[in-house]
Amino acid sequence: MPEHGGNLRDARRLYGRTDWIDLSAGLNPDWYPAPALADNAWHRLPEPDPALVEAACSYYGAPHMLAVAGTQAAIQALPRLRAPSRIVIAAPSYAEHAHHWALHGHTATQVAYDALAAAVDRCDVLVVCNPNNPTGATVPRALLLDWAGTLAERGGWLVVDEAFGDTDGANSVADCTDRPGLIVLRSVGKFFGLAGVRLGFVAAQPALLDALDELLGPWQVSGPAQQVGKAALLDRAWQRATHAALLLAGQRLRTLLAAHGVDSTGTALFQWWPEARPELFHEHMARRGIWVRLFRTGPRGIRLGLPPDEAAWTRLATALNEWTRESK
Structure with a gap:
């Protein structure tokens, strides 16, 4: 079975932390607020709607x-x-x-x-x-x-x-x-x-x-x-607001990476780059409670999704600063 992001149980097993920032799956961190379900949602057979x-x-x-x-x-x-x-x-x-x-x-x-x-x-x-x-x-x-x-x-x-x-x-x-x-x-x-x-x-x-x-x-x-x-x-109103917010967040992520010498590509939801030492970068981030997606083959690189809040943005920026210093 191919590897995938979002595998936080592996992160906890390997590194033993509980304060993880999961940037490995490229999902919108501000997910749609699910409405209350009908009373019989768990009881009825789910015929197609x-x-x-x-x-x-x-x-x-x-x-x-x-x-x-x-x-x-x-x-x-x-x-x-x-x-x-x-x-x-x-x-x-x-x-x-x-x-x-x-x-x-x-x-x-x-x-x-x-x-x-x-x-x-x-x-x-x-x-x-x-x-x-x-x-x-x-x-x-x-x-x-x-x-x-x-x-x-x-x-x-x-x-x-x-x-x-x-x-x-x-x-x-x-x-x-x-x-x-x-x-x-x-x-x-x-x-x-x-x-x-x-x-x-x-x-x-x-x-x-x-x-x-x-x-x-x-x-x-x-x-x-x-x-x-x-x-x-x-929910068109939520979609419009979220579309605009994700475009801004995606540009913010790309700008943050560029400030640390990372020339990335991607979408509003994630950035990717062919990191020369992807295993070391992945380990560096994991030791700081940040779980990123490691690509070991075809081609080797890193994919990184959007932080969920300002505290997570700060932790990511700090980890990138430390990586830049240690890489010199």
Whole structure:
């Protein structure tokens, strides 16, 4: 199983602290305030709520969507809907994509973002995180739609993981998923900060969504998750305020890193850089109760999310000052 951020139990086991600042998962630290649940939320079987899908289609601009138990559920299931195929996955990328395509008889190859255009003609499925996790790299919308058309002509798919797309929707292709072979994944875990709810959405043509729904089976999304997710997707005032706040926080993080000689890239929710000594940086931060995401391979580097409050910003700045001094 690939490594992931958010593994605070590992941090506590290894370092024995309890005052952790978790910057490892790239989630909005000011998560959506979940409303009170209906009295029967824990009792009723969670039949799908059409109003949830309507709210998702409106928010994401997609013509058709399927609610799933986090986009991870779709990532694991989509490879099972195709016969063995040639898969190209943009790299570096969220590791679960390559992991699951390789598990189901497909030939999976990872290709750098700047070489994707040349790879379209030699694959049946192209998987792109846009913006990318962990680097923040993006592919222009027009180019994605061109690739989708090329792949569809021979029965192929373009799978676009837009889990981090809420703060910069300019390159989203969710609105075009009525086209053959174009599949978009969206998540409430990142922008809304609701990773624990396990709720995501797949946008695609109805026939593909029906096949995915049949494969995943009944009661995919819990009743409480449906209620909380619907409230978040409908709350336009919270979304507008949060969008603006995250853009400012993201710029603040990038500026703080630059002040310590770190040339980073990323999104409003995280920054990433190819740190020359990533294990040492990770250890340095962990000793100070700051848990960051370490990438040991492909490529080696550090991803760092937004601090949750001013005290955490101060602790991060202090730790970076100490790292800069010790590195000289």
